[in-house]
Amino acid sequence: MDDRAVVARQIGREPRAFVRVVVRCPWGLPAVTEQSSQDEDGNPFPTTYWLTCRHLVAVVSRIEAAGGVERWTEAVRADPTLRASLERASEQQRTVTGLGIGGSSRGGSLKCLHAHVAFALARPGYELGQRILNELKPLWPTGGCCSDQR
Numbered sequence: 001m002d003d004r005a006v007v008a009r010q011i012g013r014e015p016r017a018f019v020r021v022v023v024r025c026p027w028g029l030p031a032v033t034e035q036s037s038q039d040e041d042g043n044p045f046p047t048t049y050w051l052t053c054r055h056l057v058a059v060v061s062r063i064e065a066a067g068g069v070e071r072w073t074e075a076v077r078a079d080p081t082l083r084a085s086l087e088r089a090s091e092q093q094r095t096v097t098g099l100g101i102g103g104s105s106r107g108g109s110l111k112c113l114h115a116h117v118a119f120a121l122a123r124p125g126y127e128l129g130q131r132i133l134n135e136l137k138p139l140w141p142t143g144g145c146c147s148d149q150r
Contacts, residue, residue: 006030010052017045023121025053025145032118048093049118055145059136060114072132073110085127089119 003021007030008014017039023032031053039045051057060068076082110116113132120129133139 001028003030003033007033007052010054015050015052016040022049025055026140027145029053029145031056032121034122047115047118049115049122051114051118051121053145055141056117056136056139057114060117060132063132063135064113068113068132068135069110072113072116072128075131076110076128082128082131085129089123089126089128092123093119 004015004018007018007021010030015033015035017035017037019034019036021030021032022034023030025031031051033050033052035045035048035050037045037048051060076086116126116129116132117136120126120133124130
């Protein structure tokens with residue numbers, strides 16, 4: 001299986017700064033990819049882990065549409081454990097790209113839950129991302145996923 005070609009079909013375009021698949025779904029298809037800190041033209045690419053699984057993208061989009069970004073931003077502000085988790089994950093990300101997680105700002109406001117879910121899947125132990133992941137029910141669909149992507 002050509003991972004880059006599968007990812008291109010999943011996201012509907014050629015992936016930028018693609019390095020490799022770091023997480024696969026239970027059916028062996030790409031779910032999260034790793035990107036280089038620069039794209040093919042040398043431009044900065046701040047998102048190290050990219051969610052590519054159509055099912056996960058759709059479920060996270062529904063959470064965002066229901067006010068999830070604002071709700072999780074408030075949770076980070078109110079919960080020192082989540083705030084520390086975000087700070088540690090952002091620091092890990094900064095060592096790779098010079099920037100924090102693409103789905104948050106330095107002030108602690110979240111912008112994109114997809115980035116946090118991808119980071120949590122790629123780097124287990126990220127508490128904030130894991131709590132967001134816990135909302136994804138089911139995490140993987142039961143009858144197969146993206147079967148047209150093989």
